[in-house]
Each structure stands twice: as C-alpha cells, then as structure tokens.
Amino acid sequence: MTLLISGWVALDDLETPFERVERVLGGPASYAALAASLFTDVRVLAGVGDDFPAAFRDRLDRPNVDLAGLTTHPGETSRWGARYGYDMNSRETLFTVVGVNETWAPALPPGWEDSTTVFLAAAHPVVQREIIASLPKARASLVDTILFYIESALADVRKTMSIATFATVNESEARMISGVASITRASRKLIADGAQRLIVKLGEYGAAYTSGSDYFIVPGFPLEEIADPTGAGDTFGGAFMAYLDTAPDLSDAEIRKAMVYGSAVASYCVEGIGTSRLETLTRAEVEDRYRAFRRLTHFEVPD
Amino acid sequence: MTLLISGWVALDDLETPFERVERVLGGPASYAALAASLFTDVRVLAGVGDDFPAAFRDRLDRPNVDLAGLTTHPGETSRWGARYGYDMNSRETLFTVVGVNETWAPALPPGWEDSTTVFLAAAHPVVQREIIASLPKARASLVDTILFYIESALADVRKTMSIATFATVNESEARMISGVASITRASRKLIADGAQRLIVKLGEYGAAYTSGSDYFIVPGFPLEEIADPTGAGDTFGGAFMAYLDTAPDLSDAEIRKAMVYGSAVASYCVEGIGTSRLETLTRAEVEDRYRAFRRLTHFEVPD
Numbered sequence: 001m002t003l004l005i006s007g008w009v010a011l012d013d014l015e016t017p018f019e020r021v022e023r024v025l026g027g028p029a030s031y032a033a034l035a036a037s038l039f040t041d042v043r044v045l046a047g048v049g050d051d052f053p054a055a056f057r058d059r060l061d062r063p064n065v066d067l068a069g070l071t072t073h074p075g076e077t078s079r080w081g082a083r084y085g086y087d088m089n090s091r092e093t094l095f096t097v098v099g100v101n102e103t104w105a106p107a108l109p110p111g112w113e114d115s116t117t118v119f120l121a122a123a124h125p126v127v128q129r130e131i132i133a134s135l136p137k138a139r140a141s142l143v144d145t146i147l148f149y150i151e152s153a154l155a156d157v158r159k160t161m162s163i164a165t166f167a168t169v170n171e172s173e174a175r176m177i178s179g180v181a182s183i184t185r186a187s188r189k190l191i192a193d194g195a196q197r198l199i200v201k202l203g204e205y206g207a208a209y210t211s212g213s214d215y216f217i218v219p220g221f222p223l224e225e226i227a228d229p230t231g232a233g234d235t236f237g238g239a240f241m242a243y244l245d246t247a248p249d250l251s252d253a254e255i256r257k258a259m260v261y262g263s264a265v266a267s268y269c270v271e272g273i274g275t276s277r278l279e280t281l282t283r284a285e286v287e288d289r290y291r292a293f294r295r296l297t298h299f300e301v302p303d
Numbered sequence: 304m305t306l307l308i309s310g311w312v313a314l315d316d317l318e319t320p321f322e323r324v325e326r327v328l329g330g331p332a333s334y335a336a337l338a339a340s341l342f343t344d345v346r347v348l349a350g351v352g353d354d355f356p357a358a359f360r361d362r363l364d365r366p367n368v369d370l371a372g373l374t375t376h377p378g379e380t381s382r383w384g385a386r387y388g389y390d391m392n393s394r395e396t397l398f399t400v401v402g403v404n405e406t407w408a409p410a411l412p413p414g415w416e417d418s419t420t421v422f423l424a425a426a427h428p429v430v431q432r433e434i435i436a437s438l439p440k441a442r443a444s445l446v447d448t449i450l451f452y453i454e455s456a457l458a459d460v461r462k463t464m465s466i467a468t469f470a471t472v473n474e475s476e477a478r479m480i481s482g483v484a485s486i487t488r489a490s491r492k493l494i495a496d497g498a499q500r501l502i503v504k505l506g507e508y509g510a511a512y513t514s515g516s517d518y519f520i521v522p523g524f525p526l527e528e529i530a531d532p533t534g535a536g537d538t539f540g541g542a543f544m545a546y547l548d549t550a551p552d553l554s555d556a557e558i559r560k561a562m563v564y565g566s567a568v569a570s571y572c573v574e575g576i577g578t579s580r581l582e583t584l585t586r587a588e589v590e591d592r593y594r595a596f597r598r599l600t601h602f603e604v605p606d
Contacts, residue, residue, distance in 0.1 A: 256602040
C-alpha cells in the first residue's frame with residue numbers, strides 16, 4: 001500500500017506573535033508527507049529549484065518516504081510568506097513566489113502507477129485530474145484547492161471534485177463554489193453537483209464530513225496554545241489519506257476513523273512552528289491523541 | 304424536582320434576511336422556560352409591564368410551568384430589537400428598552416425556596432447571587448452574563464461565577480473576562496480564578512464544557528437553514544439545567560448528556576423565528592435529535 005502525494009514543496013517565511021522564521025521547509029506536500037509517513041509508505045511528486053537545501057530533502061527522506069518524484073529544476077524553489085494575528089485566526093499572505101512551479105509538470109517515476117491512494121494538494125485542477133488518471137490502481141483520491149483556482153478555473157475545480165473520492169474545502173471556499181451561504185446547504189449542493197464525498201475544514205472548530213448520506217463532525221482539539229496554524233489542512237489531508245491507505249475498506253466507519261486521525265496529527269502540527277512538531281511526532285503520540293478525541297466527544301445515549 | 308428560571312421576559316422585534324416580526328414573545332426566561340418544560344417542572348421569576356399581552360402569558364402557561372413569579376408591574380415590558388446579516392452570523396442590536404426591569408427586584412413566591420435547580424439568565428451579578436442564596440435546596444445553578452455586566456461589574460461577575468455550579472459565556476466574553484486570547488487557556492484561567500464549571504457557547508460550532516479535569520465538546524448540529532438564532536443560548540441553558548434537574552447526579556457523564564440535550568433543543572429553537580419552534584417541540588423530537596447527535600459524532604477506537 002502506497003500513498004502518492006503531490007503539491008508544492010516550498011520555502012516559507014512565517015511570522016506569528018511569538019516567533020518569526022525565514023526560509024523554513026514548507027509547502028503542502030512537505031506537511032502531508034511528514035504526516036502520512038506515520039501511517040503508510042509515501043511517494044512525493046513535486047518539483048523544487050536548485051536552491052533547495054539538501055538538509056531539507058534529508059528531513060523528508062524517511063525510511064518509508066520515496067523521494068524519486070521530488071525532482072530538482074533550474075530556478076528558484078517556490079516561496080511563501082505569511083503573518084498571523086494575535087489570536088492566530090487572521091492570516092495575511094505577505095508574498096508568493098511561484099518559482100519552478102511555473103513550469104513544473106508531473107512525471108511519474110517508473111513503477112509509481114501502482115500507488116494505491118493519492119493526495120493532491122492545491123494545484124491546477126486539470127493537472128490534478130491528469131495525476132488521478134495516471135494512477136489506475138488508486139482506490140481513493142483526495143483533492144484540495146485554493147481561492148486562486150476557484151476564481152480562475154471554477155468549472156475545472158468542480159469537474160475534478162466530481163472525479164476525486166474526497167474533496168477538502170474550507171468554509172469560504174464551500175460558499176464560493178456552491179454559491180450558498182449555509183455550510184450545511186453548501187455541502188449538500190456540492191454533493192448534488194457531483195462531488196462524491198466532501199470534507200469542510202473548520203479551522204480551530206474541527207472538520208465536517210459528508211457523503212450525502214453520512215454526516216460526521218470532529219471538533220477542534222482544545223490546545224492550550226497554537227504556535228503556528230500553517231500546514232494544518234495539508235497535515236490533516238496527508239494523515240487522513242494515509243490512514244485510509246491502510247484501512248480494510250472505505251466504509252463510513254473507516255472514514256470517520258480517518259477524520260479523527262487527520263485531526264489528531266493536525267492538532268500536533270500547530271503546536272510547533274512550520275513542520276517542526278511533525279518532524280518529532282511518533283505514532284504512539286498520535287494514538288494517545290486519538291483516544292483523547294474520544295474522551296473529548298463521547299457521551300452516553302439513554303435507553 | 305423543580306427548576307427555577309429567572310431573567311427577562313420581553314417583547315422582541317426580529318429581522319432576518321427572510322422574515323421580520325414585531326413585538327413577539329421573547330427574553331431569555333421565555334426561551335429557557337419553554338425549553339426546560341420539556342424535561343421538568345419549571346418556575347418563572349420575572350417581571351413584565353402592564354402592556355404584556357395575556358396571550359403571551361398563556362403561551363408560557365404550560366401544565367408544568369408555574370408563573371406565580373411572573374409578576375406584572377406598572378410600566379412597559381422590556382423590549383429588544385435585532386437584525387441578522389445574510390449568513391446569520393452577524394447580529395446588530397437595534398434597540399433595548401429596559402422598561403420595568405429598571406426597578407424589578409426578585410421576590411420569591413411562597414414555597415419556591417425548595418427549588419432544586421436554578422438557571423439565571425443575564426442580570427446584575429449581585430442579583431444573581433441573591434437568588435442563589437435564597438435557594439438553600441438547589442443542588443445546581445447556572446449563570447449567564449452579557450457584555451454590559453462584564454464591562455460595568457467585572458469583579459461581581461467573577462464572584463458570581465465562582466458561586467454558581469455552572470457559568471455560560473460566549474467566546475468573546477471568555478476572552479474579555481480572562482484577558483486571554485486562546486479559548487482553551489481562557490477557560491482554564493476562568494476555572495483557576497474560581498469558576499467551578501464552564502460552558503463556552505460556540506454558536507454554530509456548538510459548545511465546550513470544562514470542569515478543569517473533564518473537557519467535552521458537542522459540535523453544532525448541521526442544519527439546512529437557520530431561521531433565527533435568537534434565544535439559542537438561553538434555550539441551551541434552560542434545557543441543560545432542566546435535564547440535570549432530573550438526572551441522578553452531577554457526574555461528568557450526566558453533565559455530558561445535559562450538554563447534548565441543551566444542544567438538541569437549541570438546534571430546534573433556531574429552526575423557527577422567535578420562540579415559534581420551541582412552542583411546538585415535543586420530547587420525542589428532542590430524543591430523535593439526541594440520537595442524531597450521537598450519529599454525528601460517533602467513531603470507533605482501534606484496539
């Protein structure tokens with residue numbers, strides 16, 4: 001079983017009220033790969049520039065992570081800078097440098113066609129579809145998107161959402177794509193319009209899943225302090241798909257477990273700046289938090 | 304077992320994107336009493352003006368609701384007007400007429416000293432403490448507050464929170480009273496500062512409970528459409544305390560059930576404008592939604 005992850009690997013400048021770092025390892029694929037490697041074998045399909053530090057490649061190079069698809073190209077690694085407000089809920093994007101991702105196109109290394117699951121971080125929806133089409137053995141796919149593609153390629157975003165097994169959106173994206181204000185109605189409309197299964201990321205309030213028939217909400221974990229929210233959504237996505245890569249089936253029960261595993265790993269991610277906490281995280285810690293989510297949400301039903 | 308409810312009974316003007324009504328039955332005590340009467344015997348301690356319609360008193364006058372404490376005074380019934388934005392998350396208070404509540408003071412009808420639980424909607428914290436002190440047999444109390452008292456009587460708000468068994472606050476109130484931005488840390492600080500048990504109302508995202516040792520979150524119910532959010536918090540409080548009035552003990556397990564019952568009734572409340580949905584709600588419907596909350600949040604724990 002192997003999860004293919006594609007998306008930007010980038011260099012991030014991050015500024016929170018407590019800390020400021022420059023050119024740290026970032027990008028959705030980095031977060032997703034570190035999270036996913038706690039559960040299953042991972043393949044990373046991404047392009048970086050010739051300025052990408054060897055030390056950063058080493059940090060992604062875990063025993064069960066295959067970096068044959070992490071290719072180096074002439075030019076600059078993608079870069080992103082962001083600043084968070086005092087309560088961590090407001091984020092200002094300071095700059096985006098697309099770099100080598102202007103021209104990077106996915107090319108599967110030999111043998112990667114047998115990947116069993118795939119997580120596609122935000123990218124052009126046509127590229128996302130091409131990757132899904134190149135993986136005939138994948139039993140499940142998850143696609144994420146961002147405002148840029150919703151504004152510039154909405155029809156393709158919708159088409160890709162209908163092909164993928166799962167799509168993740170945040171609340172404002174759900175409203176924009178559906179044209180409906182109520183999140184519950186927006187979710188239902190996206191399913192009616194073709195999405196197979198939808199996960200609405202609620203930030204500090206958790207995440208909501210719907211297939212049209214099943215509906216599941218996992219709340220945000222009550223953390224004492226959030227060091228840096230960067231990458232939480234991609235961490236969720238990586239862990240969610242990585243758990244499902246190992247699950248016996250795609251039943252509602254397994255999807256619910258994957259929602260909790262994704263939330264558990266994401267709740268650790270935000271405890272450190274950048275990828276720092278993910279890099280030290282163990283599977284035993286993830287299981288501890290999974291059980292903590294159970295204690296957080298469990299209640300008895302009267303007879 | 305009897306729950307005493309005190310707070311404003313008022314006449315509300317409500318405006319949503321879909322509907323507009325004037326001088327409808329409102330006020331925290333009305334919502335709480337209608338909600339609580341689904342579970343236990345209720346006593347209403349509140350003052351109205353001589354303009355309060357007999358038909359509104361009749362709508363509160365259920366078989367298990369004692370209105371001996373709903374007294375009429377010369378002058379105007381309290382009034383409140385509010386307008387909601389298109390997604391129901393933004394609310395603008397249009398006016399507040401204090402009316403007879405300028406001078407109303409609680410006076411227990413004979414025999415009401417034996418009330419077993421008490422819900423105190425927003426009022427001056429000194430008045431709230433006086434009512435709690437007048438009920439020696441109450442095994443549990445819940446106090447709510449509003450911005451006005453946090454700004455004008457913070458020390459007394461804190462003191463009342465330390466005397467009550469439960470206190471409800473919304474997120475911004477939790478931050479204001481504690482002076483801490485993180486809701487989790489704010490909750491912990493309020494407990495450290497003397498609150499016994501705290502419920503943070505998260506609006507459409509549900510509610511979080513903490514006693515310092517136990518932590519429980521119930522998400523918001525995914526409603527297709529919200530007709531009017533007015534009264535949801537007081538409905539929650541009334542149903543929460545009313546369930547606990549009938550519960551065998553105040554264990555964490557019973558408090559968790561009360562959180563779900565409160566959320567279930569509140570989720571119905573917002574389906575109609577004003578108190579309209581509460582007035583037709585049945586206990587069987589509440590039990591249905593309780594089980595729906597279970598389906599919404601349940602997940603298995605791996606061995």
